[in-house]
Amino acid sequence: MPLARLALAPGAGRGPLDGAWWPxxxxxxxxxxxxxxxxxxxxxxxxxxxxxxxxxxxxPRxxxxxxxxxxxxxxxVDAEAHAIVLDCGAVxxxxxxVIPPGESVAAAAWLLNTAADPRNALTAAHMLALAEAGFEDDGR
Structure with missing residues (x-):
């Protein structure tokens, strides 16, 4: 499997999201x-x-x-819809x-960058809705 398409914020716990993953x-x-x-x-x-x-x-379990x-x-839990939580124990x-696999490249790039921005205060559901509205005319 190729490397994950992933963008992480510089530190965890600064907003509702710590980054984005595009499987x-x-x-x-x-x-x-x-x-x-x-x-x-x-x-x-x-x-x-x-x-x-x-x-x-x-x-799988x-x-x-x-x-x-x-x-x-x-x-x-609704707060975890459209997201994945990586539990690293004491760390x-x-x-x-989680960006849907079939998302357009333009929308996914925006979502990856925005979710990794430490100033981002948007939830996963809100970000996906904005991406859908902003990129609906790109041929998807």
Whole structure:
């Protein structure tokens, strides 16, 4: 699997999101190892991920990643819709906007940049709605 398409804010916990991830498909077992493998070790070791049960209904309960097994927890909490939480234990948690795999390049680029901006105060759902409205005429 190629490297994850990922943009992270310089520090966690400054806004509703800590960055964005643009998976190539909706199969978590294929995409998660690349995501976890692309993270800087200084950001912590991902032990568990929390995903939206509606967005990932068939997600496996564990995923094999480089040199470890990652637990996958399904959540129905509205705050986590359109997002994935990377739980790094004592180091902290990273909440990332999940950009739909079929999103246009222009919209995905805007979403990646905006979600990684430490001044961003938009939620995942709000960002996706803005991207949809702003890029609806780009041929999708």
């Amino acid at each position: 190539r498909c909706d199969l978590l077992e294929l995409e998660l190892p690349a995501l976890v493998g692309s993270l800087d070790p200084g950001r912590g070791t991902v032990a568990r991920v929390i995903v939206d049960a509606v967005a990932w209904p068939d997600a 564990t995923v094999l990643a480089p040199s470890r097994v990652i637990d996958v927890t399904l959540s129905a 902290g948690r990273w909440e990332l906007l």
